[in-house]
Amino acid sequence: MSDPIMVVENVTKVYERGGAKIEVLKSVDLEIYSNEAVCILGASGAGKSTLLHILGTLDRPTQGRVLHNGLDLSREGDEALALFRNREIGFVFQFHHLLSEFSAIENVMLPARIGGVSEKEARVRAHKLLTLLGLEARKDHYPTELSGGEHQRVAVARALVQEPKILLADEPTGNLDTENSRQIQELFFSLKTRLGLTLVVVTHDANFATRFPRRLMLKDGHWN
Numbered sequence: 001m002s003d004p005i006m007v008v009e010n011v012t013k014v015y016e017r018g019g020a021k022i023e024v025l026k027s028v029d030l031e032i033y034s035n036e037a038v039c040i041l042g043a044s045g046a047g048k049s050t051l052l053h054i055l056g057t058l059d060r061p062t063q064g065r066v067l068h069n070g071l072d073l074s075r076e077g078d079e080a081l082a083l084f085r086n087r088e089i090g091f092v093f094q095f096h097h098l099l100s101e102f103s104a105i106e107n108v109m110l111p112a113r114i115g116g117v118s119e120k121e122a123r124v125r126a127h128k129l130l131t132l133l134g135l136e137a138r139k140d141h142y143p144t145e146l147s148g149g150e151h152q153r154v155a156v157a158r159a160l161v162q163e164p165k166i167l168l169a170d171e172p173t174g175n176l177d178t179e180n181s182r183q184i185q186e187l188f189f190s191l192k193t194r195l196g197l198t199l200v201v202v203t204h205d206a207n208f209a210t211r212f213p214r215r216l217m218l219k220d221g222h223w224n
């Protein structure tokens with residue numbers, strides 16, 4: 001077997017609030033292989049989002065390491081990590097985070113523009129993705145003019161505009177009806193096949209979870 005694309009090694013995360021310490025993750029290990037589809041399950045507050053943020057270098061562990069292709073990301077500075085995220089990781093947040101003052105297509109273009117892609121090329125990429133996701137007619141709409149499912153798909157398009165190898169998604173079907181949820185599920189697995197993506201998805205959705213060959217359950221700060 002090849003080496004893992006991402007490794008979480010002995011990761012502990014402690015939050016401090018008002019003098020109290022909460023140990024959310026306790027010595028968690030995780031190895032993710034290229035083109036794998038992994039699903040992370042667990043009760044509300046179990047630390048799923050925390051782990052996904054650490055995996056995506058949006059947050060740093062209190063202890064332990066995160067490696068990408070053998071490179072220890074915990075030793076990298078914030079600027080290097082921002083570059084790493086922009087190039088290698090697509091992130092779909094639990095609460096979309098679309099920017100309200102930008103249209104759908106502008107939201108999708110943003111990571112590409114930040115990554116130094118020309119306006120023209122970014123627009124071509126964003127247009128292609130929005131079309132692929134059935135949102136061509138919505139491309140000039142602002143977030144307030146989009147439905148929940150459309151929001152979610154724009155967030156997925158934005159996560160893919162830099163052609164990442166790894167897609168991390170936090171409850172991508174949360175708050176969606178059955179039909180929209182099914183569409184997102186189909187989309188993820190077709191993207192995995194077509195783009196060779198590695199998928200790490202946090203979900204409460206039992207139906208979605210059964211589609212993953214590998215399911216992991218977080219409980220009390222470690223794997224159950």
Ligand SMILES: Nc1ncnc2c1ncn2[C@@H]1O[C@H](COP(=O)(O)OP(=O)(O)OP(=O)(O)O)[C@@H](O)[C@H]1O
Pocket residue numbers: 015016017022024042043044045046047048049050051094
């Ligand atoms: N910045 C923070 N400061 C203090 N505590 C935090 C912080 N972020 C998260 N927590 C706490 O850490 C725990 C895990 O939070 P996390 O968001 O990872 O849970 P989750 O498994 O994603 O839950 P959900 O399914 O509800 O999204 C929670 O108890 C939460 O209150």
Ligand SMILES: [Mg+2]
Pocket residue numbers: 048049050094170
């Ligand atoms: Mg969460």
